[in-house]
Amino acid sequence: MRIRRPVVLLGLLAMLGLAAGVAPATAQDRDTLVIALDTLGAMVMDPIADTRAPHAHYHAPVWDSLVGFDFDKGGIGPGVAERWEGAPDGKSWTFHLRKGLKFHNGDPVTAHDVKFSLERKMSPESIASGAAALRRAIDKIDVVDDHTVRVHTKGVIPHFVASLSRAVFMEGTVMPKKYIESVGVKGFREKPIGSGPWKFVRLVPGDRIEYEAVTTPHWRGTPQFKRMVLLLVPEQSTRIAMVRTGEASIASIGPDAIKEAQAGGMRIVSVPGTMQAVYQFWGTYKPEAKGSPVTDVRVREALSLAIDRQQIIDHVMGKQARWPIAFATFRYSSDVTIPRWEDWAKTSLRYDPARAKKLLADAGYPNGFKLTFWNTALPGTPFMVQIGEAVAGFWEKIGVKVEMKTVEWGVFDPQTRGEQKGLAATASMYRTAGRPEPAPRYTTFTSKGVQHIFGDTKDCPALCQEVDKVYESVVSEKDDARRLAATNKMLEVVANSWMAVPIVEGVGLWAVNPKRVGQFKPIPGRHEFGDVAERMPRADQKPW
């Protein structure tokens, strides 16, 4: 059993050879745009097989969406459908498709593809974010002609069009019917094609996805780089190092890395209105919460007045955040009167510890009280924990004894479903993502909603009934003016309850190597760059 030296040497050489040959280094040339990301989601090249936001990084380059973005303001705009109109009875929508658009194999994009795509999104095997919502909403889909498709909805759903935009989810993604039918699902996932400005080249699990730019002009913008590589680099310091050394052109970062990135000569690009950090109270209507201080609206208002939001913006968020407006409402939101809510936020969300203490005293708690606070961060926004710590600090200052429970999201989230045992009369950090319309997010407050903040179907007190009523009037109103009024009313009821309170409006942050990429403008509200990469100029080119 003597091991011979040549064998050992051969083994070593083989290992080094294997090491050198496993993954070729990606060419970091001037023609390649390299984006280093903290997450690439499930890395499955099929729009029905991923659920969360990261697919807006890696699906969006390949596939177009039926409804697109308003690139300047944020919110929705033309997509594969150049325009659309609702029927007078509010129960159907007609989409007029862009002519001349082709899939990467040369097949034209037609109304048949749109119908096929929506039906595929609604299929039982689809785990897409809003698949259930589409099933609830869509009655049938008619192909009127090659460039016109009509979607009949189950009742009046005024926000239906927005749900088909990548500004919300990915439900409007247009897939190639003929191609999928000929190669099958497995074939499609291995060699996906779409009609987007980037063609899929290859995927290396856990490492990267490579794309190649289309060579013909594209309605979303014709890419300035010939190739694009999305790299999965989970550690932030490594991502920043890669941008500094030129191994990557752009990297996603958090607020805690702004100074480091700037010191390294990088340009910071911040995407406004990507999220709102909030805190909210749970189960205040439940019998277990009886007698709890947080069942008193004065106490809840006092807790908001105790928070110095400007301090959080300056010191926790590195000045890269904004003063929030109403819950789940952003400056680009439609269906709401933005100036009104900006004014409201300026005064109502002010820092006023004296008033906070007076309200606590009025409510019978001059010496404060004990409050359980679940500090947690949703995926993609780890800085929520630091915001939570700051909030708890401000509450302590007015005499509240905060029992802070810092828990991983995966542990906290299941508690918010169903009976919500152990949550009654506690507060937690939470988040709302940037969405064109606030209304869908307000399901949180309805008795049938997953979180049923004000009451559930068995126990729905007066405030809960009021919210149910006003929510119903918003989501079933086809008249724009009346819906605007109803939405404002809904925001008012929730704002005055101080049950879910905005802390700051967060931004999406990116570190850019100015020697690799020129000036470009992100889409307000959409953190991911899947719809922006094609409009990124090279360093020596004019800004987009």
Add this chain to the structure above:
Amino acid sequence: MQRFILRRFFQSLVVLLVVAVVVFALARVTGNAADLLLPEDAGREDREHLLKALGLDRPMHEQLARFLKGALSGDLGMSIRYRKPAVEVFFERLPNTLTLVPIALLSAIVISIPLGLLAAVYRGTIIDRVSGAIAVLGIATPSFWLGIVLIYIFSIQLGWLPSARMGGPAHYILPTITLAAFLVAGMMRLVRSSVLEVLNSEFVKLARIKGLSQTVVIWKHCLRNALIPVVTLFGVFFALLVTGAIVTETVFAWPGVGRLTYEAVIFRDYPLLQAVILLKAMIVLGVNLAVDILYAYLDPRVRYS
């Protein structure tokens, strides 16, 4: 020997069954994948549909029975996140770890054995003290921090090496140093104490009385006997690194099985987590068996009957 291997094989099967059941139960204690996959404004219906689509709506005992039945035929289920067979996902990533770990281990051996030997032979001298200091530093330095410092010096400041990711030979240098630093420290101290023990033994004294040179005594008689505990440690380290090089793989964006395990935990990807842990358990059991067999080679007194 054959009987020994056979017995160990059946023992391993029992261990694997226990591991499978424990992992199945523990994975489900802290939440489920559907909640993590759904966006914050998803409704009850979205959740119910997703649970059904993922097969998580079935009673627990039914899920366990299905898992064990599948495992017997080599099917460890479909990864919830990647929508592919979990075994396939694991084996896609395993080669990436297997190219890094042996290089780190070999580097650690090449450095730690001579250093440990020198420290023992020159016990109490400056060589011993310096090697002791290196060992303390290696053990006390967190891999995470060491990795970041190495990237800062060699990639950002000097520009000599790539910061991260798999690639050509240059890509292996920093992750190897990061992994090996910890190993060198442990192995070196073990070699030192083991050699010291052997140096005082009767057969070494006899070899010296016979007039053999210091080199022959140390390298031929002493080292071979001193290496038995080192081989044990080597086996443990190999299994540890294959299964747990999470930190190094994260810092250097290395798509190996360590990071895959971390992702499976974070996303509550039960089938993947179960598959990864079971397959890793198989690797650990296999390595342990190999170590036992190697003992017999190193120490002829050891016989398994």
